[in-house]
Amino acid sequence: MLKIKNLNAFYGDVQVLYDINLEIKEKEIVTILGSNGAGKTTLMKTICGIETRRTGEIEFENESLMKVPAYKLVTKGITLTPEGRHLFPELTVKENLMLGAYSTKDKSNYEWILELFPRLKERLNQYAGTMSGGEQQQCAIARALMSNPKFLMLDEPSLGLAPNIVDTVFDIIKKINKERGITIVIVEQNANIALNAADRGYVLENGVIRMSGDAKEMLASSEIQKLYLGL
Ligand code: ATP
Numbered sequence: 001m002l003k004i005k006n007l008n009a010f011y012g013d014v015q016v017l018y019d020i021n022l023e024i025k026e027k028e029i030v031t032i033l034g035s036n037g038a039g040k041t042t043l044m045k046t047i048c049g050i051e052t053r054r055t056g057e058i059e060f061e062n063e064s065l066m067k068v069p070a071y072k073l074v075t076k077g078i079t080l081t082p083e084g085r086h087l088f089p090e091l092t093v094k095e096n097l098m099l100g101a102y103s104t105k106d107k108s109n110y111e112w113i114l115e116l117f118p119r120l121k122e123r124l125n126q127y128a129g130t131m132s133g134g135e136q137q138q139c140a141i142a143r144a145l146m147s148n149p150k151f152l153m154l155d156e157p158s159l160g161l162a163p164n165i166v167d168t169v170f171d172i173i174k175k176i177n178k179e180r181g182i183t184i185v186i187v188e189q190n191a192n193i194a195l196n197a198a199d200r201g202y203v204l205e206n207g208v209i210r211m212s213g214d215a216k217e218m219l220a221s222s223e224i225q226k227l228y229l230g231l
Pocket residue numbers: 011016034035036037038039040041042043051083189
């Protein structure tokens with residue numbers, strides 16, 4: 001579905017991603033692991049054509065994205081939930097959700113989304129900025145789903161959340177994939193939860209892909225256990 005070939009990315013003259021090659025197949029959940037500053041967020045932004053200068057090739061459904069502006073990606077079925085959520089805190093939950101459907105004008109996912117997120121259904125008229133971190137993360141994912149994506153990218157969905165809330169958020173992520181076949185890429189520092197949810201994983205270190213493989217095999221790998229699972 002998504003093929004990345006020899007991708008390099010730069011902020012000004014500073015290179016941050018080096019010769020990235022990766023492939024995401026339809027209906028997969030893939031996680032991209034890496035520590036602080038590894039380049040995970042930069043990779044998401046670069047796929048979307050935000051902020052960086054890029055060379056190489058990015059193809060989505062056999063079409064190059066290299067000349068497609070970021071605002072058009074949503075109409076191709078690609079959506080990003082950025083790190084830090086970026087909700088509109090002074091709008092209600094319902095208003096935030098409706099903004100997610102602004103570009104596609106398709107609100108057909110709304111009822112499904114309220115079933116997936118009962119917490120949000122109870123809080124539709126609450127200002128998004130007054131909700132807990134876990135509720136805000138759910139609202140950000142729900143807003144992304146309002147655009148009816150085929151391909152959903154989540155940047156650090158576990159960030160700043162208590163462990164039991166992280167479990168709830170990841171259970172919902174797995175349901176989104178299972179119930180609608182939406183392909184999901186999860187950028188995470190929390191290797192344990194991400195590899196448990198994913199089919200496959202990649203490890204990014206200093207802007208280079210260091211390792212990739214089946215998620216269960218990666219969980220069992222002594223290198224991953226030492227570097228990312230603290231075992
Ligand atoms: P984190 O988990 O801490 O967000 P990350 O793996 O997502 O880390 P990035 O945010 O992609 O890492 O950062 C990769 C490198 O690019 C870092 O060295 C960072 O300082 C640099 N960088 C990120 N954004 C910019 C920017 N707008 N301008 C210049 N350099 C940047």
